[in-house]
Amino acid sequence: MDRRDFLRTAGGVAGGAAAATAAAGTAAAQEGGGERPVMPDYLGDANDQGYEDHRGESEVTVEVGAGGDGLAFGPTLVWVDEGTEVTWEWTGEGGAHNVVANAGGDFRSGDPVDNEGETFTHTFENGGMNTYYCSPHEDLGMKGAVAVGSGVETESTGGGGGEVDPEEMGVPFHPHYVGVSTIVMMVVSLLFTFFLLKYGESPHASGGNN
Numbered sequence: 001m002d003r004r005d006f007l008r009t010a011g012g013v014a015g016g017a018a019a020a021t022a023a024a025g026t027a028a029a030q031e032g033g034g035e036r037p038v039m040p041d042y043l044g045d046a047n048d049q050g051y052e053d054h055r056g057e058s059e060v061t062v063e064v065g066a067g068g069d070g071l072a073f074g075p076t077l078v079w080v081d082e083g084t085e086v087t088w089e090w091t092g093e094g095g096a097h098n099v100v101a102n103a104g105g106d107f108r109s110g111d112p113v114d115n116e117g118e119t120f121t122h123t124f125e126n127g128g129m130n131t132y133y134c135s136p137h138e139d140l141g142m143k144g145a146v147a148v149g150s151g152v153e154t155e156s157t158g159g160g161g162g163e164v165d166p167e168e169m170g171v172p173f174h175p176h177y178v179g180v181s182t183i184v185m186m187v188v189s190l191l192f193t194f195f196l197l198k199y200g201e202s203p204h205a206s207g208g209n210n
Helices: 003-031 041-045 173-199
Strands: 035-037 051-053 059-066 072-074 077-080 084-090 119-124 128-133 143-148 154-156
Touching: 035 051, 035 077, 041 143, 059 077, 077 084
Parallel strands: 051 077, 059 084, 077 143
Antiparallel strands: 035 154, 059 072, 084 119, 128 143
16 A cells, blocks of 8 residues: 555544544534423323424414323423414314313313314413313323423423433433543544554555666
């Protein structure tokens, strides 16, 4: 291998290592989504169809009759800004449903219906946690919540610059990724030294008289 090939190979190794280090950093950023609303105790026995952050959007849709048996709201918990319009849309699954706010809420869709495509819309003007249910199926776990604004109680999701509990990650978050980057750079150094010793000699050093 001549010097040009050596430099090309070494450059590829270094580039790969840089990409790996960048990937570790990206993973750290993606894994640390910052914060999310604390799940209300009321949803402790809900048929959970997940949580979605829809802040920054003016309109949001929630399925009525989600899940395998059609007895859930999907997603179960959404986070929106003040002034967001939330539309519940019936899937037609699980029987007749409605949307009823718990005490303190001011929205109700009406009598239970089972029509696919049926909708009910409410605009959330005030901040806070709004829990609701389907009156025929509340006891079966058909419950949901809309978190509105920045005043709701939140919890860390493992990042966003916050410190993570070692019991959740196994090791502190930032030292973990620093360790990964350090190992990657050590491997790069060893590979670079290997290629330098094996292929890095000048063309004049290895040949005799022509």
